[in-house]
Amino acid sequence: MNKKFLSAILFGALMVTSTGTFVSCKDYDDEIDEINATLTDLKSQLAALQTKVENGDYVTGITKTADGKGMTFTFSKGSTVTVTLDVKDGEAGAPGTPGKDAQQVTVDEKTGELKIDGKGTGIFPAKDAAKAPVKAEGGYWYTLNEKGEYENTNIPVSGIIVTGTEATGYTLTVYSADGEKVIKLPTASSTITEIMIGDLTFGATTSTTSVTGLDWGYKSNGKIDWKGPKGNIAANQLMIGQIAPAEGLLSVTPASVDLSGMTLELIDTKGDIAPVNIVATPNSTDGAATAPRAAATNGKWNLAITLKSDVTKDNITKVFGAWDNSSYNAKLYALRINGKVYTGYSIAVKVAENNAITNNATTVGNGITLSTTNLKSIGNNHDKPLDNNSNIEVPVGSSSLVCSDSKFYDGYIAFEGTQTAKAEKLGVSANGMNLSIKESAKAEEVIATVHIMSVDGKETTKNITLKIGGVKSDDTxxxxxxxxxxxxxxxxxxxxxxxxxxxxxxxxxxxxxxxxxxxxxxxxxxxxxxxxxxxxxxxxxxxxxxxxxxxxxxxxxxxxxxxxxxxxxxxxxxxxxxxxxxxxxxxxxxxxxxxxxxxxxxxxxxxxxxxxxxxxxxxIPVTVALPTWNKLFKNTTAWEDGKFVARLAASVANKPVVNFTRAFLPNTKAAVNDIKLTIDKVDNKDVIEDQSSASVTLKNIQNTNKTLKVNELGVVASYTFGGVNDLTVKSSKFTTKIMSIFEGAKLVYYTDNVAGATAKVGADFTIAKLTIANNKKNGLALQYGKGESAVCNSIPVIEGVTVQESNSTAADKVKVAYGVDGLNNVTATSVSEGIKLVNAQIGDKGTLVLTFTDFAGIVTTATIAFE
Missing domain, CATH: 2.60.40 (Immunoglobulin-like)
Incomplete structure (x- = not known):
C-alpha cells in the first residue's frame, strides 16, 4: 500500500530580474491555507490568461493577492486575471483534505519508492526514525539519503512562479496535479518589434524646419520678484527657454503599444542617463484621432523634454555639449524605453553656448516683444493669432495665450485698473497664461496686460484686447x-x-x-x-x-x-x-x-x-454590428432535409458546375439585385476546380462506372457589405447534396389524372406523351421534383439545360437515349406524339428505359413497364 506523506503548495515571489524563485514554508509540515480562486478552477484561469495574450493584450502589472498566495495580472486594456491553486492539505501523515490541484506525494510501503500523483519517480528515500523521508524546500522536493542528508530531487512542488523582466516579458510557470504549464506573458516594452525615429534633436522652438540651440540664461546681480507661475527668480538661477517637441518623429510597431505609461530615457554610450524628463503623447497629424486611452492609434508619438533640477548654469554645456551655430561638441544619446535601448546613438540636446547673463548684459537680446508672429490664442478647436491692432480672439471656456519665442521663460495675464472689474463682470479670469471665460451674454472686449519673462532676465509687458465670443459654452x-x-x-x-x-x-x-x-x-x-x-x-x-x-x-x-x-x-x-x-x-x-x-x-x-x-x-458612441445571415437571406425550395440540393446543370469547359444562387432568397427588397454569395469553405477541396462569387466548378467527381464519387460538399456562404472584407456576414455551415440533372426522376403513365406504373402502348406502337385537356392528365410523364413534364423530344429546359438525344453532337448538353429491356430486337425512339417502339409486336410486354448522361458523364435512368 501507499502511505500518504505530503502535498503542498509553494507560491513564488514576483521577480523583476531574469531569474525567479519560490517562497516556501519553513518546514514540510506547515499547514497551507486554502486559496480562494477568482475563477472556478485552475484550467479556466489559465485559459483566460492565454486568451488575453492571444488577443494581443499585454501585461502592465503583476501583484500578489491580498493573502499573498496568488497572483493577479493586469492587462493594458484594463482587465485583470487572477491565478491561484486549490491545494488545501493537512499536516504530514495526517488525513488532510487535499485540493484538486495539489500534488499527492507518497512513499510506497512495499518498495520504498517515492511517487508523485501515483507515478513512480525511481527515487528511494532512506529510512530514519527521527527524520521524514521527504520534505519540501525552496520549491522542490528533497529526499533523505543514506548519510542522513537531504538531496534535491529537482522535482518542483505544486505552486506558481513568475520570472522575467518588463523589458523582456514574463514567464508564468504553474506546477499542479495536472503537470507543468508555462505561459509567456508579453509586456508593453517586450511587444515592441520596431522603433523608427527621424532626425531627432531637442533644441529651441523655431518656425523653420531646423532646430537651433536651446536658449538659456541667468541673472547674476540679484533676485527678480516675479508673479508668474514659476515664482521669484533667484540670483544665478538657471532659466531655460522653450524646448521644441519632436512631433511625430517616433513611430512604434505595433501601433497598439502605449508609450505614455513607460519610462523613456536618453542614455549615452557610457551608460550615463541624461538629466531630462521625457513625456510621450499621441500624434494625430495624419488624421488618426487619439484613442480613449493614451495609445497612439497610428503608432506615432510626440516627444517633449524638460531639464531636471540638477542641471545648472555651471554644468549645462558640460552635460549636453555646447552649440555655437558653427561647431557642435554634443553628447549623443539613444532612446531607452523601460530599461531597453531601441535606437542608435544619434539623439542630441542642443544647447546654445553663450547665453549666460552677466550683470544684466546679455547676448540674447533685451527681452521679448510680443507680435503677430509669436502670440496666439488656442483652445476649444480655436487657433487665432494677435492682429496688427493688438486684438486677439479668445473662445468661451478654457483657452491659453501661447508665446512661441524661443527665449520665453515664463508669463502671466493680468487685468489691471478699470479692466479688473470689467473682466470680473464678464466672467473672465486668468491663471498664468491660461484664460477661463465663464459666461458672456453678448460679444465683448476686455483689455489684458500680458507679462513676459525672457531667459535674459528681462520682463516685457503688452496690453492686448481680448475679443470674447458672445455665447456661453454648454458642457460637453x-x-x-x-x-x-x-x-x-x-x-x-x-x-x-x-x-x-x-x-x-x-x-x-x-x-x-x-x-x-x-x-x-x-x-x-x-x-x-x-x-x-x-x-x-x-x-x-x-x-x-x-x-x-x-x-x-x-x-x-x-x-x-x-x-x-x-x-x-x-x-x-x-x-x-x-x-x-x-x-x-x-x-x-x-x-x-x-x-x-x-x-x-x-x-x-x-x-x-x-x-x-x-x-x-x-x-456620439456608435456600435457597428453585422446582421445575422437569416436576417438577410432565407432558404429556397431547393432544400431537402436541411440540405441544399444542387444539380449539375451547367458546365465550364465541359466540367460540371454547382450554382449556389438557387440556395437563398433575400429577405429584403434591397438585396434582390445584389446577392453576392462566396463560398468560404469547402470540405472536399480535391473536387474543386475553381470558384466564383456564386458557383463552384467541380472536377474528379465521378467513378469509372459513371456514378458520383462525391455527392456532398460542406459549404459556408458569405455576403460582404460595401466590398469591405471585415464587414462580411456568414451563414452557418451547410451541406450541399450534389445530384445529376435527372437523378431521382421517374416515369409514370396517367390515365384520366390517375398515375400508373405501367404505360399503355397504342395501336401504332407509340406510348403517348403527357397531355393535359379539360384539367385531366393523360400519357407518359417524367416526374422531376414536385412536378412532371412530357417525355420525348419535348422534354423542357430544366435549370437552364437543354436536353438533346444521345445522337446529338452538342457536347455541352444533357443527352437522353431511349431503350427497351425484356424484348429482343425492340428499340425505342422519340416522335412528336411520344415514344415509338420499333419492331414491337402485338402483345409484347417490356420496360421502357430513358438513360440521361450529364456534363460530368454521370448516368442516371428512369424506367416504366409497358404493355
Whole structure:
C-alpha cells in the first residue's frame, strides 16, 4: 500500500530580474491555507490568461493577492486575471483534505519508492526514525539519503512562479496535479518589434524646419520678484527657454503599444542617463484621432523634454555639449524605453553656448516683444493669432495665450485698473497664461496686460484686447450609444446611421440659441469616426437633421447648397432638432470592422465679426454590428432535409458546375439585385476546380462506372457589405447534396389524372406523351421534383439545360437515349406524339428505359413497364 506523506503548495515571489524563485514554508509540515480562486478552477484561469495574450493584450502589472498566495495580472486594456491553486492539505501523515490541484506525494510501503500523483519517480528515500523521508524546500522536493542528508530531487512542488523582466516579458510557470504549464506573458516594452525615429534633436522652438540651440540664461546681480507661475527668480538661477517637441518623429510597431505609461530615457554610450524628463503623447497629424486611452492609434508619438533640477548654469554645456551655430561638441544619446535601448546613438540636446547673463548684459537680446508672429490664442478647436491692432480672439471656456519665442521663460495675464472689474463682470479670469471665460451674454472686449519673462532676465509687458465670443459654452455631452446594424435600404445601398440626439439641442440655452446668428446656421465639424469606420469627414451632403425620426412633417434642417460642413436651418428654432441621419454608402473605410466607434458633433457660433466659440460638443458612441445571415437571406425550395440540393446543370469547359444562387432568397427588397454569395469553405477541396462569387466548378467527381464519387460538399456562404472584407456576414455551415440533372426522376403513365406504373402502348406502337385537356392528365410523364413534364423530344429546359438525344453532337448538353429491356430486337425512339417502339409486336410486354448522361458523364435512368 501507499502511505500518504505530503502535498503542498509553494507560491513564488514576483521577480523583476531574469531569474525567479519560490517562497516556501519553513518546514514540510506547515499547514497551507486554502486559496480562494477568482475563477472556478485552475484550467479556466489559465485559459483566460492565454486568451488575453492571444488577443494581443499585454501585461502592465503583476501583484500578489491580498493573502499573498496568488497572483493577479493586469492587462493594458484594463482587465485583470487572477491565478491561484486549490491545494488545501493537512499536516504530514495526517488525513488532510487535499485540493484538486495539489500534488499527492507518497512513499510506497512495499518498495520504498517515492511517487508523485501515483507515478513512480525511481527515487528511494532512506529510512530514519527521527527524520521524514521527504520534505519540501525552496520549491522542490528533497529526499533523505543514506548519510542522513537531504538531496534535491529537482522535482518542483505544486505552486506558481513568475520570472522575467518588463523589458523582456514574463514567464508564468504553474506546477499542479495536472503537470507543468508555462505561459509567456508579453509586456508593453517586450511587444515592441520596431522603433523608427527621424532626425531627432531637442533644441529651441523655431518656425523653420531646423532646430537651433536651446536658449538659456541667468541673472547674476540679484533676485527678480516675479508673479508668474514659476515664482521669484533667484540670483544665478538657471532659466531655460522653450524646448521644441519632436512631433511625430517616433513611430512604434505595433501601433497598439502605449508609450505614455513607460519610462523613456536618453542614455549615452557610457551608460550615463541624461538629466531630462521625457513625456510621450499621441500624434494625430495624419488624421488618426487619439484613442480613449493614451495609445497612439497610428503608432506615432510626440516627444517633449524638460531639464531636471540638477542641471545648472555651471554644468549645462558640460552635460549636453555646447552649440555655437558653427561647431557642435554634443553628447549623443539613444532612446531607452523601460530599461531597453531601441535606437542608435544619434539623439542630441542642443544647447546654445553663450547665453549666460552677466550683470544684466546679455547676448540674447533685451527681452521679448510680443507680435503677430509669436502670440496666439488656442483652445476649444480655436487657433487665432494677435492682429496688427493688438486684438486677439479668445473662445468661451478654457483657452491659453501661447508665446512661441524661443527665449520665453515664463508669463502671466493680468487685468489691471478699470479692466479688473470689467473682466470680473464678464466672467473672465486668468491663471498664468491660461484664460477661463465663464459666461458672456453678448460679444465683448476686455483689455489684458500680458507679462513676459525672457531667459535674459528681462520682463516685457503688452496690453492686448481680448475679443470674447458672445455665447456661453454648454458642457460637453455624451449621449447614449447608437447601434448601427449594417443593411441595405430600398435603393440597394448601405443604410444610414440614425442617431437619437435626445436633448443635445433642446438643452441649448436661450442665450446660445439667440446668438447662433438668429438660428440661421450651425456648423458640423469633426463629425468623423475617430477610429476610421467612415473613410471621410461628414459634410452637409450626407448629414441631415430632423425633428422626428422619419423627417415628418417636412421640417428638414438642411440646405444642399451649403458649404461642406455647414448646415443651413429651415426651422425657426434649432432646439427642436432630435434626430441626426448620416448617409453611409460609399463612405466606409476599407479597413472598417464591427465594433465601437465615436462620432463628434461640434456646434459653433459663426457670427460674422466675432470670435468663433464652441457652443456644444456632443460625443456620439456608435456600435457597428453585422446582421445575422437569416436576417438577410432565407432558404429556397431547393432544400431537402436541411440540405441544399444542387444539380449539375451547367458546365465550364465541359466540367460540371454547382450554382449556389438557387440556395437563398433575400429577405429584403434591397438585396434582390445584389446577392453576392462566396463560398468560404469547402470540405472536399480535391473536387474543386475553381470558384466564383456564386458557383463552384467541380472536377474528379465521378467513378469509372459513371456514378458520383462525391455527392456532398460542406459549404459556408458569405455576403460582404460595401466590398469591405471585415464587414462580411456568414451563414452557418451547410451541406450541399450534389445530384445529376435527372437523378431521382421517374416515369409514370396517367390515365384520366390517375398515375400508373405501367404505360399503355397504342395501336401504332407509340406510348403517348403527357397531355393535359379539360384539367385531366393523360400519357407518359417524367416526374422531376414536385412536378412532371412530357417525355420525348419535348422534354423542357430544366435549370437552364437543354436536353438533346444521345445522337446529338452538342457536347455541352444533357443527352437522353431511349431503350427497351425484356424484348429482343425492340428499340425505342422519340416522335412528336411520344415514344415509338420499333419492331414491337402485338402483345409484347417490356420496360421502357430513358438513360440521361450529364456534363460530368454521370448516368442516371428512369424506367416504366409497358404493355
Amino acid at each position: 455631452q455624451t449621449i447614449a450609444a447608437t447601434t448601427y446594424e449594417l443593411g441595405l435600404d430600398d435603393s440597394g445601398v448601405l443604410n444610414a446611421i440614425v442617431v437619437d440626439l435626445k436633448d443635445a439641442f433642446s438643452s441649448l440655452s436661450a442665450a446660445n440659441a439667440e446668438e447662433i446668428d438668429n438660428l440661421t446656421q450651425i456648423t458640423v465639424e469633426n463629425v468623423k469616426d475617430q477610429v476610421n469606420f467612415l473613410a471621410n469627414d461628414l459634410t452637409s451632403t450626407n448629414v441631415t437633421f430632423y425633428t422626428d425620426k422619419d423627417g415628418k412633417p417636412a421640417d428638414k434642417f438642411v440646405d444642399g447648397s451649403a458649404n461642406d460642413g455647414e448646415v443651413v436651418l429651415a426651422s425657426s428654432d434649432a432646439r427642436n432638432i432630435r434626430w441626426m441621419k448620416i448617409a453611409v454608402n460609399g463612405n466606409v473605410n476599407g479597413k472598417a470592422k464591427p465594433g465601437n466607434y465615436n462620432l463628434t458633433l461640434t456646434i459653433k457660433d459663426q457670427k460674422s465679426g466675432t470670435a468663433v466659440s464652441t457652443i456644444k460638443t456632443v460625443t
